[in-house]
Amino acid sequence: MKVLVPVKRVIDYNVKVRVKADQSGVDLANVKMSMNPFDEIAVEEAVRLKEKGKVTEVVAVSIGPQQASETLRTALAMGADRGLLVKADGPVEPLAVAKILKAIVDAEKPDLVIAGKQAIDDDSNQVGQMLAALLGWGQGTFAHSLELDGASAKIAREIDGGLQTVTVKLPAVMTTDLRLNQPRYASLPNIMKAKKKPIAEKTPADYGVDTAPRLKVLKVSEPPRRGAGVKVASVAELLDRLKDAGVMP
Amino acid sequence: MTSLVIAEHDNALLKDATHKTVTAAAAISSPVHVLVAGKGCAAVAQAAAKIAGVEKVLLADAPYLEKMLAEPMEALILSVADGYEAILAPATTTGKNYLPRVAAKLDVPQVSEILKVVSPDTFERPIYAGNAIETVQASAGKKVITVRTTAFAAAAEGASAAVESVTVPPDPGLSGFAGEELSKSERPELTSAKIVISGGRGLGSAENFHLLDSIADKLHAAVGASRAAVDAGYVPNDYQVGQTGKVVAPDLYLAVGISGAIQHLAGMKDSRVIAAINKDEEAPIFQVADYGLVADLFKALPELDEELARRGYK
Numbered sequence: 201m202k203v204l205v206p207v208k209r210v211i212d213y214n215v216k217v218r219v220k221a222d223q224s225g226v227d228l229a230n231v232k233m234s235m236n237p238f239d240e241i242a243v244e245e246a247v248r249l250k251e252k253g254k255v256t257e258v259v260a261v262s263i264g265p266q267q268a269s270e271t272l273r274t275a276l277a278m279g280a281d282r283g284l285l286v287k288a289d290g291p292v293e294p295l296a297v298a299k300i301l302k303a304i305v306d307a308e309k310p311d312l313v314i315a316g317k318q319a320i321d322d323d324s325n326q327v328g329q330m331l332a333a334l335l336g337w338g339q340g341t342f343a344h345s346l347e348l349d350g351a352s353a354k355i356a357r358e359i360d361g362g363l364q365t366v367t368v369k370l371p372a373v374m375t376t377d378l379r380l381n382q383p384r385y386a387s388l389p390n391i392m393k394a395k396k397k398p399i400a401e402k403t404p405a406d407y408g409v410d411t412a413p414r415l416k417v418l419k420v421s422e423p424p425r426r427g428a429g430v431k432v433a434s435v436a437e438l439l440d441r442l443k444d445a446g447v448m449p
Numbered sequence: 450m451t452s453l454v455i456a457e458h459d460n461a462l463l464k465d466a467t468h469k470t471v472t473a474a475a476a477i478s479s480p481v482h483v484l485v486a487g488k489g490c491a492a493v494a495q496a497a498a499k500i501a502g503v504e505k506v507l508l509a510d511a512p513y514l515e516k517m518l519a520e521p522m523e524a525l526i527l528s529v530a531d532g533y534e535a536i537l538a539p540a541t542t543t544g545k546n547y548l549p550r551v552a553a554k555l556d557v558p559q560v561s562e563i564l565k566v567v568s569p570d571t572f573e574r575p576i577y578a579g580n581a582i583e584t585v586q587a588s589a590g591k592k593v594i595t596v597r598t599t600a601f602a603a604a605a606e607g608a609s610a611a612v613e614s615v616t617v618p619p620d621p622g623l624s625g626f627a628g629e630e631l632s633k634s635e636r637p638e639l640t641s642a643k644i645v646i647s648g649g650r651g652l653g654s655a656e657n658f659h660l661l662d663s664i665a666d667k668l669h670a671a672v673g674a675s676r677a678a679v680d681a682g683y684v685p686n687d688y689q690v691g692q693t694g695k696v697v698a699p700d701l702y703l704a705v706g707i708s709g710a711i712q713h714l715a716g717m718k719d720s721r722v723i724a725a726i727n728k729d730e731e732a733p734i735f736q737v738a739d740y741g742l743v744a745d746l747f748k749a750l751p752e753l754d755e756e757l758a759r760r761g762y763k
């Protein structure tokens with residue numbers, strides 16, 4: 201069984217994002233970039249399935265600039281077998297990402313695609329679901345746990361009310377939530393080994409996908425700022441203040 | 450031109466996320482139709498028919514729609530999509546699950562979690578955990594949109610729209626419901642409570658988390674948590690407030706033993722008043738808190754509980 205894991209290069213989650221003064225976007229110059237945290241969870245899950253003998257090959261795919269090959273190297277160091285870089289400069293919208301991934305799935309024929317539930321840059325939460333729809337596959341989003349059993353996957357999902365378990369026919373798409381696993385750090389020997397693993401390079405045109413944005417970004421602005429308030433000296437003072445603010449029942 | 454709102458409900462009760470989504474829909478394209486999909490959900494359709502601004506309710510009743518799973522929802526929404534200018538769902542875990550499938554099949558981009566309708570084709574939405582707000586224009590094709598419900602007022606009730614049953618396409622048979630573990634609570638729901646009290650890693654254990662209970666009861670508050678508290682197993686996943694959990698905007702948000710990471714702030718910084726209890730006076734939460742108490746929570750929480758009792762809160 202083969203698993204495909206899409207990984208995105210995004211601004212590191214620890215970086216404080218700054219909006220550019222001309223409102224054209226956020227400042228990404230000299231900013232630390234990393235693999236999207238939900239995608240790390242996806243790679244980890246795929247590699248664990250391989251270690252358990254349930255999966256024979258893990259293919260990592262990244263759609264992005266040349267530097268996204270570093271993100272693929274991270275996936276390879278974590279245990280993925282080979283990488284595929286689809287080179288695209290500038291933002292690629294979720295629908296175009298899903299179309300490229302569909303073409304890759306058609307060629308690679310994985311039994312399962314494990315994607316992150318959202319990228320922490322555009323916070324769209326769309327690609328996995330769009331890919332499943334384009335393929336006509338079932339999906340298990342926001343996965344909390346996964347059990348593979350022959351022709352289907354049993355996926356517990358983190359939903360607003362708690363947990364919901366679905367059984368999904370394979371092939372299928374799963375998207376990861378935070379509790380699925382704790383991703384490993386790649387060891388030095390594995391980082392060295394990853395340097396020898398193959399990364400193929402393609403372009404969106406190779407898959408016949410037009411990545412021109414369909415949504416027009418008119419501007420990117422700062423959210424309203426909240427100022428720091430006051431420190432109170434005691435619980436009693438806190439309650440007095442909250443009462444004065446009109447928020448006590 | 451008409452817009453279509455997909456109702457959020459549990460087959461018995463209509464959720465007010467629907468009313469809020471109707472408000473967003475009406476700003477894009479009126480009149481508004483509401484699609485109620487579920488099993489034995491006729492009462493929900495009747496409730497939706499009362500929302501002001503709703504002209505018609507479509508009722509889709511089938512056993513395999515009971516949990517609104519993504520694959521049959523996609524088939525259903527596509528079967529009624531013709532003629533709608535915009536299709537909207539609340540950005541709940543249910544809406545986020547099925548709606549991107551619809552957008553993909555219609556070959557249009559989805560605009561996720563809108564905060565504001567600037568004009569019928571232009572929307573504001575948060576990116577980078579709400580550290581930036583993007584204004585996007587969706588010009589061609591149908592608009593497919595999820596709505597951050599805390600950003601919109603609930604549409605009033607008082608209308609009496611017609612309810613019309615629709616033919617439900619067959620179950621695609623790709624997935625099936627296999628069970629659920631729902632958090633049971635007598636308290637208000639996190640996303641609609643007027644007061645939310647959240648605990649973080651500072652609480653230290655599942656047992657200690659109960660220190661929040663009697664305070665929450667006295668204030669009729671919902672209880673939330675940081676990711677660290679959920680990861681540590683103090684509380685279930687549905688308590689998580691933040692970028693990748695629930696977004697809340699109550700009148701009062703009280704953060705206890707929470708440092709204030711950007712991912713947490715993303716889920717609560719639009720609260721009217723924020724109060725925080727933390728023993729570290731440098732904790733980032735104090736940069737957004739209107740009222741900050743630097744204290745050990747194990748001392749402050751029992752005091753708070755007593756002080757509330759003294760002031761007559763039961």
Ligand SMILES: Cc1cc2nc3c(=O)[nH]c(=O)nc-3n(C[C@H](O)[C@H](O)[C@H](O)COP(=O)(O)OP(=O)(O)OC[C@H]3O[C@@H](n4cnc5c(N)ncnc54)[C@H](O)[C@@H]3O)c2cc1C
Nearest residue numbers: 649650651675676677691692693694706708712713728746
């Ligand atoms: C992809 C991704 C998504 C994420 N999504 C979310 C999300 O949706 N929501 C979220 O919350 N986080 C999210 N996080 C995690 C976030 O980055 C922080 O790690 C998390 O919010 C920290 O939780 P915390 O404040 O409870 O813990 P900590 O940061 O450890 O803070 C604990 C606080 O408790 C205080 N404290 C300790 N003991 C006491 C005491 N006795 N009395 C008073 N105060 C005390 C400490 O001073 C400290 O400030 C996400 C992270 C990633 C990478």
